[in-house]
Amino acid sequence: xxxKTPEKLPGEEKTVDTPVTDPxxxxxxxxxxxxxxxxxTPEAAHPVPTRAGMWSEGTGDTSGYGGIVxxxxxPRPSVxxxxxxxDQVHDRLATLVEDPFVKVVVDRGExxxxxxREKLAESMRTLRDDAHLRFELCASVSGVxxxxxxxxxxxxxxxxxxxxxxRRIRVxxxxxxxxxxxxxVVPTYPAADWHERETWDxxxxxxxxHPHLTRILMPDDWVGFPQRKDYPLGGxxxxxxGATVPPVDQRRSY
Amino acid sequence: xTAQQTDFYANPGEETEGxxxxxxxxxxxxxxxxxxxDRNDETLVINMGPQHPSTHGVLRLMVECDGETVLSIRxxxxxxxxxxxxxxxxxxxxQGTTFVTRMDYVAPIFNEVAYCLAVERLxxxxxxxxxxxxxxxxxxxxxxxxxxxxxxVGTGGMEIGALTVMTIGFREREMVLDFFEAVxxxxxxxxxxxxxxxxxxxxxxxxxxxxxxxxxLEDHLPEYAAxxxxxxIFKGRMCGIxxxxxxxxxxxxxxxxxxxxxGYPLDLRKSQPYCGYETYDFDxxxxxxxxxxxxxxxxxDEMWESLKIVKQCVERLDASTGxxxxxxxxxIAWPAQLANGPDGQGNSNEHIKHIMGESMEALIHHFKLVxxxxxxxxxxxxxxxxxxxxxxxxxxxxxxxxxxxxxxxRDPGFNHLQSVPIQCEGGMxxxxxxxxxxLDPVMGGVDR
Numbered sequence: 001x002x003x004k005t006p007e008k009l010p011g012e013e014k015t016v017d018t019p020v021t022d023p024x025x026x027x028x029x030x031x032x033x034x035x036x037x038x039x040x041t042p043e044a045a046h047p048v049p050t051r052a053g054m055w056s057e058g059t060g061d062t063s064g065y066g067g068i069v070x071x072x073x074x075p076r077p078s079v080x081x082x083x084x085x086x087d088q089v090h091d092r093l094a095t096l097v098e099d100p101f102v103k104v105v106v107d108r109g110e111x112x113x114x115x116x117r118e119k120l121a122e123s124m125r126t127l128r129d130d131a132h133l134r135f136e137l138c139a140s141v142s143g144v145x146x147x148x149x150x151x152x153x154x155x156x157x158x159x160x161x162x163x164x165x166x167r168r169i170r171v172x173x174x175x176x177x178x179x180x181x182x183x184x185v186v187p188t189y190p191a192a193d194w195h196e197r198e199t200w201d202x203x204x205x206x207x208x209x210h211p212h213l214t215r216i217l218m219p220d221d222w223v224g225f226p227q228r229k230d231y232p233l234g235g236x237x238x239x240x241x242g243a244t245v246p247p248v249d250q251r252r253s254y
Numbered sequence: 255x256t257a258q259q260t261d262f263y264a265n266p267g268e269e270t271e272g273x274x275x276x277x278x279x280x281x282x283x284x285x286x287x288x289x290x291x292d293r294n295d296e297t298l299v300i301n302m303g304p305q306h307p308s309t310h311g312v313l314r315l316m317v318e319c320d321g322e323t324v325l326s327i328r329x330x331x332x333x334x335x336x337x338x339x340x341x342x343x344x345x346x347x348x349q350g351t352t353f354v355t356r357m358d359y360v361a362p363i364f365n366e367v368a369y370c371l372a373v374e375r376l377x378x379x380x381x382x383x384x385x386x387x388x389x390x391x392x393x394x395x396x397x398x399x400x401x402x403x404x405x406x407v408g409t410g411g412m413e414i415g416a417l418t419v420m421t422i423g424f425r426e427r428e429m430v431l432d433f434f435e436a437v438x439x440x441x442x443x444x445x446x447x448x449x450x451x452x453x454x455x456x457x458x459x460x461x462x463x464x465x466x467x468x469x470x471l472e473d474h475l476p477e478y479a480a481x482x483x484x485x486x487i488f489k490g491r492m493c494g495i496x497x498x499x500x501x502x503x504x505x506x507x508x509x510x511x512x513x514x515x516x517g518y519p520l521d522l523r524k525s526q527p528y529c530g531y532e533t534y535d536f537d538x539x540x541x542x543x544x545x546x547x548x549x550x551x552x553x554x555d556e557m558w559e560s561l562k563i564v565k566q567c568v569e570r571l572d573a574s575t576g577x578x579x580x581x582x583x584x585x586i587a588w589p590a591q592l593a594n595g596p597d598g599q600g601n602s603n604e605h606i607k608h609i610m611g612e613s614m615e616a617l618i619h620h621f622k623l624v625x626x627x628x629x630x631x632x633x634x635x636x637x638x639x640x641x642x643x644x645x646x647x648x649x650x651x652x653x654x655x656x657x658x659x660x661x662x663x664r665d666p667g668f669n670h671l672q673s674v675p676i677q678c679e680g681g682m683x684x685x686x687x688x689x690x691x692x693l694d695p696v697m698g699g700v701d702r
Contacts, residue, residue, distance in 0.1 A: 072654030074632045107633050108375050136504050139638065140664035142649050159636050159647060159664070163504075163518075166525055170636060191507025194672050202339075217332040217701055226340055227660075233337075233344050 016180045075107035085167060086111045092132045097123050109230035112170040120173050121183040121209075127160060127171070128188055129164040135160035135169065138185065143203035153177040154205050158185065158192070173206065202227035296320050301687070307692040310409065310690060313671070322683045329674045334701040342661045344392055346627025347373050348588060350658060354648075357663055358699030359442055360405050363398040364641040365663065365699070366447035367391055368648040371528060372637040376630045376652050379581060386577040387451035388529050393464075393567035394446065395529070396560040397434070400471065401427045402642035402694075403553040403560075407478060410550065411690035414491045414631040419481060426474055426513030433444075433467050436460065451580035454592045461572055468568070471561055478554055480693045492547035496677040496689030499544050506673040510644025511556065512693060515541045515548035522640040529639075534563050536620055546692035584619040586628050627656040643667055663702060667695035 081087050086106060093100055093113070100123045102114040111246035115123050127135045140159040147153055152174035161168050175182050185192050196207040197216040204225035206212055215222060224231055238245040290298070294428040298319050304312040312333035338353045350373070354365040355510065361534045374380050408423025431441040435456055438446040446453050457463075482488045498508065500516040513520055521538040525530040539555040541548035580590035591603040595658075607615040632654040638647040644666030649659040670693045 065354065072632050074653075095481060108378065108635055110635060112634070137507055138511075139507065139645055140636070140647050140649060140662070142660070142662035142664075144634075144651050144660045157634070159638075159649065161638075163520060163525075168526070168636075168638070170634075189507070190505045191669055191672065198668075215332075217335040219332075224338065231340075232338060 001047065001187055014252060026190075036081035055057065075105050077103035078106040080110065082106045085165070089133060089167070089169060092190045093123060093126060096126045096130060110168070110170060112172050114172045114174075117173045117175055117182050120171075121185065121188070123156070124171065124185045124188045127169075134164040135167075137161040138192050138195075139168075141185075141192050141199055142203055143199040143227065145203060145227065145229045149174070151176050156179055156182050156199060156205060180205045181208050182206070184210050184213075186210055203223070204228070278676060282350050284387055290413045295304070297325065300683075313690070313695065313697055313700075315674070315686065315690075317329055317683065317686065319683055322431075324678050324681055324683055324686065325449075327675050327678045327686065329671050330367060331668075331671060331697070331700050332543055332669055334697045336702070337701045339663070342658050344657065347449055347630055347658065348627055350621075351448055354661075354663060355443050356698060357702050358605050358641070358643070358646070358665060358696045360443055360669070360696045361398050361642050361699075362442055363391075363394045363404040363447065364646050365648075366445065366640060367395060367529070368637055368641075368646050368663070369661070370447045370449050371639065372635045372650045373630065375635040375637060376422075376633055376646055376650060377449065377586065377628075379450065379583065379586065380633070382583065384451060384580050384581065385530075385579045386455075386571065386574045387579040387581075389567055389570045389574065390452050390456065391572065392531070392534070393564060394434070394437070394452075396563045396567070397430050397467075398565075399560045399642045400557045401430045403557050406691070406694040407482075407550060407553055410546075410688070410694070411482065411488075413687045413691050414488070416482070416485075416488060419478065422474070422477055422481075426471065433460075433463055442520055448580070448588060449676070450583065450586045450588070451578070451590055453588070454590060455579045456571065461568060461575075464564075464568055468565060469559065470510050471557075474680050475557055483554075484548065491685075492545070492550060492692075493543070494545050494547075495681065495685045496546040496549075496692050497544050498673055498677050502673065502676050503544075506674055506676065507669040508644065509669070510640070510642070511552040511661070512644065512670060514539060515552050516544040517542045522638055522645060526638070528637070534566050536560075536562050541689040546688050549692040549694075555641075574657050584616065585623075587625060589620075608670060629654060629656055630658075638664070641666060642695070643699075644670065662701070664700035665702065667693070667697075667700045671695050671700060 020166040050202070080090060082090065082104070083106075090101075090104060090113070097119060100113070100115050100119045102116050105112040110164065113123075116250065123173045124138075128135045138158060139161050140157075142157050144155040144157060145153060146155060149155075152203050153176060155172055158173075159168065160171060173182055180203075182205055184196055186196060186207070187209065193211070194216060196210055197213060199205050200207060200210075200213050201215045202225055214220065218226065232247075237247055259354060300317045300319055301317040302317055304314040306313075307316075314330035314333065316328045316330060336356075338357060342350045342353050350369055351366050354369040355362040357365045371380075374383065375516050404423040406604065408420040408427075411417075411419030411423070434444065435441050437460060438444040438453070460675070498506075498516065500513075500518055502508075503513045503516050503518070503525065507607045517540050519538040519540050521526070523536075524538055539559060542551050575631045578590070580587045589602040591604065592602050605620075609620045630652040632652050634649065634651040636647055636649045638645045641645075646666055647664035649660075649664065650658055651661040653659040672691065674686075674693070676684050677693075683688070
């Protein structure tokens, strides 16, 4: 950048190859770049999933465009300042808990704190008890299965609400498929009891320290975790009074 | 008739043939009776439900009683689990509304709105939803809140013997459902709210029918207060039953009328407004007894507040007649100005003319929408709304495809049933029914 062209806005001459390191270095004008967002890191925590063909899962594609492979980018991690009250919550939690965040994502007006499972119990207790945080209500716990996310296939998403400050945040933690253990937050939020049982039931995530981790929606003797992505939809023969109805994918197709 | 009674299947005492799949001979009841005799106390374990008329569907309660006093109670759920969330991962985003509407089937509109608001947030089109569509959503939600509260009050009354409350409750509900049928074509399971707007505008007679409905409700809603509010039997059954104070409510994640009956005025329509609720004039109802009677009074008064909002909606909808009810984006919008075809099915002749005769692009859009659906940018969103039961949240995750990667509904009833032991233990067996009725769980939403 030279001083002889003051009419140009800072960052305008940056090329696509120039890495953007901080918010100030981001181009304010000129070429719109997807990776020009502040805090964009080259490797996202999620590996970027790809999709082939014009149709979902590449099936039934007779268009000749089956060779096209598109990237499906998840929202990138953000860096402070996040704006609004997000920074207060972020800074306060970072002060009280040592290095809690794996990453923070601000997307579509919602903030997600990705917290390592080792720090989860302590962070959640702090989020509830500290006067500046005060997230009294654990509204929801839900599991999400990302089969492509090697080493962190199973995610647990907690939605917390602060009635005192009228705020909502999302806390997300993850565990690998071969060690599906996450500490339970029931000691902090008793309301999470059934939610964690449901997440165990559907995804097979073991919540260590849960008082009574049993299946809740599926029958007690069920085998498998139905909401995982590798579990088929309706691949179960149904027995009724001795007669057996085959699973949908094995029925006669007429 | 012959002297010997003949049964088509088997006569009493006849030998069984083949494999028998039903429990024969009473199972292990003899063992249980012997064990009970050994223990020599009055404690009985009673299994209440899942097929029990006063458990609001298929809720199972395992009750341990000493005489008629409840020592411990544990709810068992899952009997109505139908895998809706799993199914949604195999259908397009628009088809998702058809699934979520079947969750809490007493308040279907709320499921649809929560889901559609979440999808719209993922799409980034929250600001582009036409005002008339938002007004119709509010109208339908508030009418649905009235019907849901009528069911809660009516069935709750029926379970303690106040049968009239149920019969008149369903009478009023039927009037509202008639209006729903005129608008959406169905009494329940509407799939009316769609990502981008609503499936159809109000019919031509809609506003007139709505004014009649408001008149009917104004005439008949006072009856509930007259029947129940000071009825000594009603108060005797409801007052001081199912008490859950504020700290217990917050610990168990209880919201909605149950929390407001404990005195905390949490209403997402006020605290975190959506669908333009901040522009409507209404009050948040609270009560200070934290018991079943307080919840009944909160629901009763909330119906009047909803009616207040409905009246404001009528004025707005009257003024905005003819405006669009679906987003102006051909890649998302399904045809929304449907006519009633000769076969009784909704169809849009204008739209068919447009795509078949006028615009190739429109045909391509229509084909893509109907076969594959629209793509939603990757990410996740959680949208909570104030359903009649409490906070109804929808958590959707997209991987950029045409179907949800994950959709999860946070149903208030699911949370509320966790607090059944808090409300019932130490009380009388007959009060379980009152406490459950005051929580107003709908098992379709609890089990999904």
